[in-house]
Amino acid sequence: MAPQLRILSNVIERLKNIKDDVTGHLYGVMYNNTLTVLTFSINLTDNVEANINHTMLQLHMSAEVYLCGILHVGQCEEKLPEMFQDIDITDNPLFFKYTHDNLKTQAYFYIHLKLEPVNDIKIINENDIRREFIYIRLRGSLPLIAQNDNIIEVLEESKKNIVSGKVGIHFPSKNAFIFNSENIEKDISLREILNIFDSEGNKNIKKDVKPTGIEDAVNAYILLKISGDRLPEENVKYAPVLQYIKRPFNSLECNLFIDTLSLVNLNVSSADLYGILVESMCRNIKLIEKCFEYQLQKSETSIKLPLPIHFKPQGFGHLITVVYPSGYSDKETMEYRENLHKILGLNMTRPYFRYGNAVKFYNDSQTESILINPHEAISTNDDIINGNRRVQIVQGLYMYHHYMQDNFDDNGWGCAYRSLQTIISWFRLQGYTEIPIPSHRLIQKCLVDIGDKPSNFVNSKQWIGSTEVGFVLESLLDISVKVLCASTGEEVSSLAPNLLHHFQTQGTPVMIGGGVLAHTILGISYDQITGDVKFLILDPHYTGSEHLPTIINKGWCGWKSKDFWKKDAFYNMCLPQRPVCI
Amino acid sequence: MGRTVYAEERLHNYLTSLAKPDEYTIGLIVGQSVGQRDYIVHLAKTPPPLGKNVVEETLLSSTTEAEQNTAVENHIRAVKDIPESWVADHAKHVTRMLPGGMRVLGTFIVGPEDITNNNSNVQKLRSVLATMQKNLSCNKYLCGDNNEEHLILNLNSVTQKYTCKSVEIHTNGILKPADWKFQAKATKWHQLEALVDFDRLFLIAANKDPETLKKQLQDILKSVSDIIESSLIVIEGEVRSPDDTLELISKSKKDEKNSKNNEKNNNDQSIQINLYIPCEEKNMNSDVKITPCSASIRLVGQLVSRTFVHQKANVEEANIAIKQDIIRSLASRLEMHWDSLIEEENGSPEENITLHEPPRRVLIALPESKVTLSDYLFPGEGPQEALLSLQELLDLEVQENNVQKDIELEADPSEFYSQNKINVKTTDLNIDSSGNRQTKIYIASFSIAILIVILAIIIQKLY
Known part of the structure; x- marks a missing residue:
């Protein structure tokens, strides 16, 4: 029976940006005779120097996401069956054709040496996937000792041990364990292991809303087996001995960090789950191996520990794992990142795989408590989004900085500082900068240093406005800003087209100051017929705790009408410009 | 409430068999202790000391020698003559042979009086136990440390009555009565x-x-x-x-x-x-x-x-x-x-391989029990060596076929010398002249290679 075909909507959206006559590969997850295509890669023609190809890219995917088909954009030569040669996960590889004219898609399964057209392609979104699949983030630190740079051999050895079942998995949330066991009778599903029940009935409860920008993954940890299973008599092994080898050599010791993802169906059995998690470890180790190999080739530098990091580029519906040598700067990872951009068909104008872009996880000790993208929890209605309206909002992630945070009382004077912090958090989370969020004092010091303010400005409680915000951004982040002015609150609405253009092309949060108040504008909705304008506002004057339902329900983050702006105030807006780089 | 101690009936017979009219026999109580209960698996008579310059190796030396010595001297004529460090050493060797979870729980003494009635005797026994405890606790990886109460079992060889007491040696506490039960049915x-x-x-x-x-x-x-x-x-x-x-x-x-x-x-x-x-x-x-x-x-x-x-x-x-x-x-x-090891391998060539083969484990079931004790055999030693130490240390006569000798194998040394194209020369550094304990240390260096490995194996076979 031919498999069912589903395609993640993100794939179709991304295809719109791919130029014509390009071939590529498709990656997806197969479960219960349904193939779900999650992503694609582009075949690089200038592949000579590139250190990544479609089979290697699979290692960057979560376990269970496999190379599953061929992609043609526009008119490409069909070479059957050679073009399917690297696809070994299925006997029925997918052939998917996309043409830009009228956004036409055609799909075929290659069955019995024939291309069978797929008539029913379901387009699904990320939430649909999340109802059936879950990410498992498996971690562990494995001690590694190499001699005279035989790291690769040692890694191969530990990979062999892992594949042969010498690992166990611990799920701390439910204190559950799975082992490589032949005890099939006790096989239970992942759903049972994690005690997850159908939440279909109550999924729309708003008070339970989770902050966005943070990925949900089930944590799991590796256990290393140090015992053997009982062997038949003839396989008795020799007793412990000590082999003492005397010779000069250099040892290399480190703790290998495994940090790997699997995209797993909730109904998968524990025996299958074990295999999947083992595969995820192997993918991770192969990436680590590549990272070591790369470093060993350029012998002039000292060896750094490869660290796996997970990313979710904007517009993608899945996670990607990349391994960088520990301590490498964004500049040092540039070449690698360029190749990733190319093979994933990403533009070369924005960073997606810098450290700052790394995905944040729940329950991760490093995740800060400050909320990310609270506006995504707002339920939008017809007033904001309808056929007549043009809507543009901030692109990517930012953090909601407001009064009283960091145990610092700035109630009554610090709103512009907080708005500035939110803007800087956006530049951090988009990977443009790694500078920490500056404190009020640091912002003041910066303004003194550039000669804008006298030295007694530091530690004062003086307000700043959009001009100062611009100065600080230029000075700390080395970016440029644009300024818009409105002489009355009424006039702010007339700047709607400028703001639409800003959010579309730059996508950065905008700081607006008027009268005694500063706000952050996150988006704009413009009715082309009535001329009505709505502003998505993030209010830094909030003094409460990081409680998302309060923030949304009390309107600290929400859509505001033009009456939000005071008629008699003069408004200045600071529009940070996005640097062009990767 | 005092401790309750469960022991099998055969141990009663053993204890009675040690009774002699005019001398004392001391030994170790071996078992598992859980809270206020003790399960005894074995009682092991401490072999008589063999003379002044005894080292532990001789404890295991040939039977004929041991028999000669015991025949002439070394009877314990009074409680005060009990050699404390000797008993403590015995406890260390016995502990090595016990499976995890079991320990030397105390000491038994068979003699022509009710020993625990006499204060100086009690002092002596406490001091025996303290020495034993000190000896075991300084070797933490042997896991023989007993921080709890120790047992003292006494069989009066005249009246054939036995009494059991427990004592906390750290607190210098008094003897507490313990209920020792010989049971017909096996634990x-x-x-x-x-x-x-x-x-x-x-x-x-x-x-x-x-x-x-x-x-x-x-x-x-x-x-x-x-x-x-x-x-x-x-x-x-x-x-x-x-x-x-x-x-x-x-x-x-x-x-x-x-x-x-x-x-x-x-x-x-x-x-x-x-x-x-x-x-x-x-x-x-x-x-x-x-x-x-x-x-x-x-x-x-x-x-x-x-x-x-x-x-x-x-x-x-x-x-x-x-x-x-x-x-x-x-x-x-x-x-x-x-x-x-007799000598450290110093001054050997720059590049060499040495294979150290610590003794391997064999298991021996206790009579009428599935509980097994361990012994360790060096390369070249056979099960008869295990029987010997069993007899010496545990006073147990066991048939050779009761020794499970194939649970761990002897390593094949040639496997360890075939590394990295290093030419291999092996030398037996350390063959104990008595021939009782052989440790084979092979030193590999640049010269003639595997031929000699084979030779060495042949030599080993000949022993």
Whole structure:
């Protein structure tokens, strides 16, 4: 029976940006005779120097996401069956054709040496996937000792041990364990292991809303087996001995960090789950191996520990794992990142795989408590989004900085500082900068240093406005800003087209100051017929705790009408410009 | 309420057989202690001291020699004559032979009086126990330390009456009565089996002052012991709650077997154990440490562990016993190995391989019991050596076919010399002149190679 075909909507959206006559590969997850295509890669023609190809890219995917088909954009030569040669996960590889004219898609399964057209392609979104699949983030630190740079051999050895079942998995949330066991009778599903029940009935409860920008993954940890299973008599092994080898050599010791993802169906059995998690470890180790190999080739530098990091580029519906040598700067990872951009068909104008872009996880000790993208929890209605309206909002992630945070009382004077912090958090989370969020004092010091303010400005409680915000951004982040002015609150609405253009092309949060108040504008909705304008506002004057339902329900983050702006105030807006780089 | 001690009837017979009209016999009480209950598996008479310059090796030396000595002297004529350090040494050797979870629980004394009625006798016995305790506690990897109460069992050879007391030696406490029960029915034990695979590399930094092999092996023992202590015990494929009873586990195991109708496995009721090391990231130290080294030691091979816990034991007790067994067994081997080394291999050529073969474990079942004790055989030694130490240390006569000698194999040295195209020359550094304990250390260096390995094996076979 031919498999069912589903395609993640993100794939179709991304295809719109791919130029014509390009071939590529498709990656997806197969479960219960349904193939779900999650992503694609582009075949690089200038592949000579590139250190990544479609089979290697699979290692960057979560376990269970496999190379599953061929992609043609526009008119490409069909070479059957050679073009399917690297696809070994299925006997029925997918052939998917996309043409830009009228956004036409055609799909075929290659069955019995024939291309069978797929008539029913379901387009699904990320939430649909999340109802059936879950990410498992498996971690562990494995001690590694190499001699005279035989790291690769040692890694191969530990990979062999892992594949042969010498690992166990611990799920701390439910204190559950799975082992490589032949005890099939006790096989239970992942759903049972994690005690997850159908939440279909109550999924729309708003008070339970989770902050966005943070990925949900089930944590799991590796256990290393140090015992053997009982062997038949003839396989008795020799007793412990000590082999003492005397010779000069250099040892290399480190703790290998495994940090790997699997995209797993909730109904998968524990025996299958074990295999999947083992595969995820192997993918991770192969990436680590590549990272070591790369470093060993350029012998002039000292060896750094490869660290796996997970990313979710904007517009993608899945996670990607990349391994960088520990301590490498964004500049040092540039070449690698360029190749990733190319093979994933990403533009070369924005960073997606810098450290700052790394995905944040729940329950991760490093995740800060400050909320990310609270506006995504707002339920939008017809007033904001309808056929007549043009809507543009901030692109990517930012953090909601407001009064009283960091145990610092700035109630009554610090709103512009907080708005500035939110803007800087956006530049951090988009990977443009790694500078920490500056404190009020640091912002003041910066303004003194550039000669804008006298030295007694530091530690004062003086307000700043959009001009100062611009100065600080230029000075700390080395970016440029644009300024818009409105002489009355009424006039702010007339700047709607400028703001639409800003959010579309730059996508950065905008700081607006008027009268005694500063706000952050996150988006704009413009009715082309009535001329009505709505502003998505993030209010830094909030003094409460990081409680998302309060923030949304009390309107600290929400859509505001033009009456939000005071008629008699003069408004200045600071529009940070996005640097062009990767 | 005092302690209750359960022992099998055969031990009563043994005790009675030691009674002599005008001398004292001291020995060790061996078993498992749980709270206020003790399960005794064996009573072992301390062999008589052999003379002034006794070293532990001679304790195990040929029977004829031992017999000669015992025939003429060394009877204990009074309690005050009990040689404390001798008994303590005996306790150390016996502890090595015990499975994890079992210990020397105290001492028994057979003599023509009620010993615990006499204060100076009691002082003496307390001092014997204190010496024993001190001796065992300074060797933590032997896991023989007994911080709790010690037992004193006394059989009056005149009246044939026995009394048992318990004493806390640390607090200098008084003797408390304990209820010693000889039972006709055998104590039931759960048998736990684990096969521990070692393959670890230990580095010897070039810039450090060279340490003795003994010190290096001690460091390895510490490191392995830490790993074992931190490990997670998996029983029959599952992680159990510490309070679960083993009875439950072995019952469900039996049910499973019966339902499978798997007859051939039915006689085997041991519980299979696996060990896992958790590797959660505790420290995020991402350093890569490069060290110039002068040598490495690779610990490799399989240690077979068999542990017994009493019928009512829970998972926590089992976990402790298993870990003890593994650590104790490794410690015993390494100690015996470094004790057997006559010289340190100094001044050997720059590049060489030495294979150190600590003795391997054999198991011997106690009479009328499934509980097994361990002995360790050096390469070239056979089961008769195990019988010898069993007789000497435990006063047990066992048939050779009761020695399970094939649970661990002797390593094949040629496997360890075929590395890296290094030409190999082997020398037997250390053949004890008495021929009782042979330790074969092969030193490999640049010259003539494998031919000599084969020669060495032939030599070994000839012994």
